[in-house]
Amino acid sequence: MRLILLGPPGAGKGTQAKLMEKDYRIPQISTGDILREAVTAGSTLGVLANSFMRKGSLVPDEVVIEVIKERLARPEYARGYLLDGFPRTLAQAEALDRALGLAGSRIELVLSLVVDEEELVQRLAGRRVCERCTEVFHLSFRPPRATGLCDRCGGPLVQREDDREETIRRRLQVYKSETAPLIDYYRQRGKLREVSATGDPDAVKGRIDQVLRGSFGL
């Protein structure tokens, strides 16, 4: 199973990736994580990637692709993997297909989590983070015992800039305009499966299982 998982911020992508990793025993590959690992390991690519990250600029596609290629060649990914957070743009999707094609491999399926914008705003805007210990709460789903205070350390709970409604709407807009061409690209190749990510994580996982069973004959 060689999969890509797409989804807007707040769709529960991370949660689903973890559940799938456990159930199907396919490792999840998060671009952010492997870039940081390459930097820590001090590999040639890591040093190169770090030269961009240090300046706060985006690591160019060619470098990211090389890091991913190096990773996918390892034996632990022979049974498959789940790419999370990559590709983000059409150019990256094309570069990934070229790189995999050269290695005699290909992406089999792209799962795109779909959630109504208002539900996403509600999910994200309710988040509160402890300023002191970074524990995460939610006004509706995980309210703190004392209003505005962390259950764990008593520190003040704040709303991060990223979780403000205007910021969320802007991020969703960016996600939509960035991924629309990507979604078309995979749809045209018959690889796209859209899954409703409304409701609780177990329900979403059930829908994903159904798609995977249908596609891989599990």
Ligand SMILES: [Zn+2]
């Ligand atoms: Zn705290």
